Amino acid sequence: MPQFFIDRPVFAWVVALFIVLAGALAIPQLPVAKYPVVAPPQVEVYAVYPGASAQTLDESVVSLIEQELNGTDGLLYFESQSSLGSASITATFKPGTDPEMAQVNVQNRLKTVESRLPQAVIQQGLQVEKISSGFLMLVTLTADKDSNLDEVALSDYLARNVMNEIKRVEGVGKAQLYGAERAMRIWINPQKLIGFNLTTADVNEAIASQNAQVAAGSIGDLPGSPTQEITATVLVKGQLSTPQEFADIVLRANPDGSTVRIGDVARVEIGSQEYQYGTRLNGKSASAFSVKLAPEANALSTGNLIRAKMDELSRYFPTGVEYSIPYDTTPFVKVSITKVIYTLVEAMVLVFAVMYLFLQNMRYTLIPTLVVPVALMGTFATMLVMGFSINVLTMFGMVLAIGILVDDAIVVVENVERIMVSEGLSPRDATRKAMTQISGAIIGITLVLVAVFIPMAFMPGSVGIIYQQFSVSMATSILFSAFLALSLTPALCATLLKPIAKGEHHAKGGFFGWFNRKFEHLSEGYEHWVVHLIKRSGRYLLLYGALLVVLVVFFARLPSSFLPVEDQGYIITDIQLPPGASQNRTIKVAEQIEAHNASEPGIGNTTMILGFSFSGNGQNAALAFTTLKDWSERGAKDTASAIAGRANAVFGELKDAIAFAILPPPVSGLGTSSGFEFRLQDRGSVGYDALMQARTELLELAEKSPVLANVRESALAESPQVQLEVDRKRANALGVSFADIGNVLSTAVGSAYVNDFPNQGRMQRVVVQAEGDQRSQVEDLLKINVRNNLGKMVPLSAFVEARWIQGPAQLTRYNGYPAISISGESAPGRSTGEAMIEIQRLVDQLPAGLGLEWTGLSLQEQLSGAQAPILLGLSLLFVFLCLAALYESWSIPTAVLLVVPLGVLGAVLAVTLRGMPNDVFFKVGLITIIGLSAKNAILIIEFAKTLYDEGHDLVDATVQAARLRLRPIVMTSLAFILGVVPLAIATGASSASQQAIGTGVIGGMIVATLAVVFVPVFFVVVMKLVRSKPRQL
Secondary structure, eight states, X not given: OHHHHHHOHHHHHHHXXXXXXXXXXXXXXXXXXXXXXXXXXXXXXEEEOTTOOHHHHIIIIIHHHHHHHTTOTTEEEEXXXXXXXXXXXXXXXXXXXXXXXXXXXHHHHHHHHHTTSOHHHHHXXXXXXXXXXXXXXXXXXXXXXXXXXXXXXXXXXXXXIIHHHHHXXXXXXXXXXXXXXXXXXXXXXXXXXXXXXXOHHHHHHHHHHHSOOOOOOEETOSSOOTTOOOOEEOOOOOSOOSHHHHHTOEEEEOTTSOEEXXXXXXXXXXXXXXXXXXXXXXXXXXXXXXXXXXXXXXXXXXXXXHHHHHHHHHTTSOTTEEEEEEEESHHHHHHHHHHHHHHHXXXXXXXXXXXXXXXXXXXXXXXXXXXXXXXXXXXXXXXXXXXXXXXXXXXXXXXXXXXXXXXXXXXXXXXXXXXXXHHOOXXXXXXXXXXXXXXXXXXXXXXXXXXXXXXXXXXXXXXXXXXXXHHHHXXXXXXXXXXXXXXXXXXXXXXXXXXXXXXXXXXXXXXXXXXHHHHHHHXXXXXXXXXXXXXXXXXXXXXXXXXXXXXXXXXXXXXXXXXXXXXXXXXXXXXXXXXXXXXHHHHHHHHHHHHHHHXXXXXXXXXXXXXXXXXXXXXXXXXXXXXXXXXXXXXXXXXXXXXXXXXXXXXXXXXXXXXXXXXXXXXXXXXXXXXXXXXXXXXXXXXXXXXXXXHHXXXXXXXXXXXXXXXXXXXXXXXXXXXXXXXXXXXHHTTOOHHHHHHHHHHHTSOEEEEEEEETTEXXXXXXXXXXXXXXXXXXXXXXXXXXXXXXXXXXXXXXXXXXXXXXXEEEEETTEEEEEEEEEEOTTOOHHHHHHHHHHHHHTSXXXXXXXXXXXXXXXXXXXXXXHHHHHHHHHHHHHHXXXXXXXXXXHHHHHXXXXXXXXXXXXXXXXXXXXBOHHHXXXXXXXXXXXXXXXXXXXXXXXXXXXXXXXXXXXXHHHHHHHHHXXXXXXXXXXXXXXXXXXXXXXXHHHHHHHHHHHHHHHHHXXXXXXXXXXXXHHHHHHHHHSOOOO
């Protein structure tokens, strides 16, 4: 192949230009994201049962749906949460499952169970949506003081005019409104009802019968009489639309002509459908909605589309209303990718500088430099074909690949130059001769490097997806670089290089002359060392053995982690007040938190959502999204973790609430915060109380542990509840049926959704409930009356006793077992891996019947930890087998692989010195090191074997090969190390991931390059061992 292209340089250029063109066309079409879609697909079932307690929902709704979900195709785990009035069941599927199919499967299974659910739940409807658990952005609507729009009006405006538009934007998975649209609220006064001998059931019935649609047909419809000349539609106003019309509904007409209307016993207004959520933006009340991405959607383009859509809609906003996006995760994606692209350019410049230093001639340096963009463009084209995105991982793969890409070209150019100098041939002849010598080595190196990355591409689970990004981007760019080294590079060498007279080259003056002389000294010193080592190979093999022991010790001590926690430019604060606290108290706490945030110079916006938190929904919960200023405006004191640390110190002193400022998880969709997350399960039916006891015990133990920090129950605490005990015998004696008691209570204290009414072109709900001040104390409940079978009114106090109890505000199940969600972080200086081992140890001390299951990010971390040894083992095995096949020998690959542990040792030491954990990025770095260490060894051993086969003495051949190959090895290694330096010293957005990759790779490469001294020793020892055995016939 090289000969073909040496004779046809234009052909070689055309092929290269085609590759560049393919890449240039692919780049605009590639989606951009921070990480690929790592999170497993999730489907959420949401059920509403107004006024029902957590226990009721758990038993009558959740348990039925969960039984049906078992055995759905591809189900990984499912979890449910029941709290007052609503329950959600989230089913998580294996990565790679088609989210659409998962949703259809869940819906089909719900159909079979729907008929067994309570009527109220069916009337509200079960929502089934596919979701990713991280928010993409929050959009708020605020009205200035002059406008007369309150929160309800803003929410209604959002529901009518904005939500539907946003849901239609491509890439939006779920848009949730924190607020509610308007509804006809009928606030009953129970005392007035008693006076008129009426009950809430009468009110509901009157509304249902009088607010009804009538389809009255038309006059003169066919078949008619032959004389009919006109037709007309008959209209009957059946549905009412104003508060006045509802107030005029007749509840009872008396014989004397007087009537009792709804307006006599209730206040009618257009209010809000529910009063559960409230939103505040920097201390001012607002209305907000959140957007979650659809699975496999592109974060950046979805963010831009939503912005454009909001700009378009804002032209039609009422006067004085404006929108803002206080919380947005897309800038981080943009900044991260831009940073990595800068790193890519820096790496190219540094690699160019190294090559110029060694090759000392612009033409020589230009040839490898031309190869890099062509190979990268080829990679982009391949990524588009394989459906990958431009994300931090694929870009890292390219940065790592730059140092490797120039390798092949450097090897070619360096060899051509050496032959021209030593033999005085013309560039074309020298290129021909050089290519016959090194084509084998280039193919060998390529096979080894690609073989190293192949096992990564087939790893299962979320971690497998992360590995695939690297393996595809690196393996394809390496394959392109090898192809170019055999096609474009020789063609360029033959045409661009100038002939050199024999022996002329190295007599340079100035800096290059000094550099060459020094390098010559180094080469001589290296040669002496090699001879010295080969003579005393025994003791140096012992030293090698000692280094292996050091490697094992240090490697075992490395704390494990999944992904580094990034400063993503925002913090989330989870706020919980004591059980039973009202929203007024929550607002007071929110004001304290907003005041603290306002005093922090690094904080931009604070959006507070009342009534909603990661722990659950309720008046005593809130969630704050704090957006920080741009990375460039914040100093080292104002990183996200520093701001969160200061916030937690302040929040620790809050009297009335527990608040934690947490950093978002590194990969959105896997859990809600960084750290670890697990479920403590009741596996032995020990009961609710025993489970609570165990939780308290576990949290106390965790508090004392030096490895753990911020361990908390992510659920609403137990709350005070009023238990009404109905004496059924007495109720029957008084002629009151139990159904009537239930109806009266659920309408008056809960709320009854009767039917709908048309309001400005939209059907909205009619909701009946007792006035707020008529249901604020226990006594108020007992005053409510029920009508008995004789038509007389009986107060509830006649047959009901009320008592206060403590009960669960929320019930969680995990995989069908009652569970408690607990999350936490590792103490500073400790990794999540150590924290997980510690939690496991603490759970083992709890009573029998209790189990632990990891979920979210922690589950993936566990899987990735288990996969790592297999991954490294497979990579080594693949390299060994490729080399064995290439050199038709088992001994040479052994000699090559003996160098690998030294490179790994370098990586482990570098990471240990910087106090970094063994995470996914480090493992990718390790695998790269395996390939590169092997590559250096191949360059020497390939040459030594050729000389040895030509009849040279084994030691002479090895020493000569080592001396000749030192220059390209040092050069390619230096190029690679400098190419990765920008990663290791990165700052700002996404610097943690860059450092995690760069550090290990640089350490490993430096040591692997120094370990070149050992390669000749291994080769000689292995060859002697193999040769000393008698050949068997």
